[in-house]
Amino acid sequence: MPTLHRKLLGLLPRIGVRVLDLGSGAAVVYRRGERTRVPVGPRADLVLRGTAGAWKDVALGDSGARLLLDEKAAAADERRFQVAAAAYLCGQHVAALLERCEVNCVFDVGANSGQYGRQLRRLGYRGRIVSFEPTAEAFGKLQKAAEGDPEWWVHRIGLGREDATQSINVGWNTMNSLLQPSDYGKDRYKRFAKSRTEDIEIRRLDGMMDKALAGITDPRPYLKMDTQGYDLEVFAGAGERVAAFVGMQSEVATLRLYEGSPRMAESIAVYEGSGFEITGMYPVSREPATGRVVEFDCVMVRADAVPRSG
Template sequence: MRWSAASAGPNFVYRGQPLGCPFAFWLVVQKTGLDDGRKALVLNKIQQYFHGRRHLHRTPEGRLVIALRAQRIDCVVDVGANIGQTGLALFKHGFDGKVLSFEPTSQAYKELRETARAWPNWSVAPQMALGTAERQVEINLAVTSNWSSIKKVRDKTVGMKPKSRIVGQETIDLKRLDQEVPKSVDPNDRLFVKIDTQGYEADVLEGCDGLLPSIFGFKLELSLLALYEGEKLYDYYLRWMADRGFELWMVEDVSFSSELGRQLQFDAVFFRPGGLS
């Protein structure tokens, strides 16, 4: 008998995350004797079969996975990983490369490590932020951790987004990306760097110089309106990328202000044109 997605039963939820895998197949995988990480990997492959690559273009994460495959990216470097949203979304949408995550804040870092533990291709670097030089800095902790930043949030931003309000600070280590990433990746890996550091993206990019020949793409969260003090806006990054031979590849919406009636941020994906030649 051939199982179908319609007849196999409800989707399985693993560690609180729906994997889109029919229950009957989950039951078979549980009897294989594999460890939890390997089971999650097998279930992810089954999900890919049922979900179908033809549907990937319908979500931002799916479109990114299509682009990563087309560019033959071996490893996604996830800077500002928070609790692991990016890595989890990539694997759930069928990315079969590696993910290396960096996160500076203690509570988010603990959750990130727990999330990544289930995926064999997902590694988490020691707790740190990435920037221009090796030193210690203070990071501002927000009500919601994904708003935490080394930059100070503007009062206007808090008015629009109350969860960005600062509730504390934490001393963290700051290091350079081009010094830390080579410790965890293969020298021949084609790298893609995702940076979501709440206004601190320019400093992270300055720390990439020594690794640029191995980086074939970037994803940045860019602002149309400065949400943090001293934050550079989208046009700075468009010039930075163009000057280094990267082309704007995709744009996805991030946040909109009903109060202002305008878009605040968007995700921009860049690749080197002809990067596969």
């Protein structure tokens, strides 16, 4: 015998209401446009507007996680798909690392408009964030992003090897740099054709740490750097106090976008020489024509800083 639920679902189309029956007492009721049910594992379904197309439910190894993939769209721009997937995985990895290493202060160097800080909050990190952004326009956006968050501190300065005043190239959106673009960079990005400069304050990282960590019992800081070719200069400015960081993250380049910037092997050798070891490498950008990776996000940790369970 049909249940009352089933009888009601059968009546709805007569009054112009469409029904997509999901079984087990669940249904989607709608008036306009088609809906398609895509099974996602044994206990979940995805309801899409229109036809299902080429959606596929892909198991991610034996992790228990599954990927719902539009195969046609992914194949149409494989490069963009790979970079987007890497950005997601990097964020998840960093969030897990911060929790496992009991990080209570993240130094966000090259904060731009606060993208990294917002991502940390979305991923569940509730400790202190100290962001450094030297350019006027980006810093204004960073201030707004941090409003209402008492544990997100912002400073309008850049970090480097020495305390100084320098000119930075601006007008390149997220790619503002203290360095000039390389010939390769000019060929790749039209934004480098036009620029203006802005005078900024540069400070050493070791001179900022006491203020940033004030009030934290047993500080366990993490260093994130994204300074468009200037990360090694920031790192050098930490001096001997770099040993205080339990982990770090740096954008390392396989292809130089800026004159005088270090290649990936040089950067990683410096970080490893200071006791950090790689936990993840995630492509940030890839060359459209060849697929070559231009830059990676390199995530690293001090093995002896990871709390042992049990």
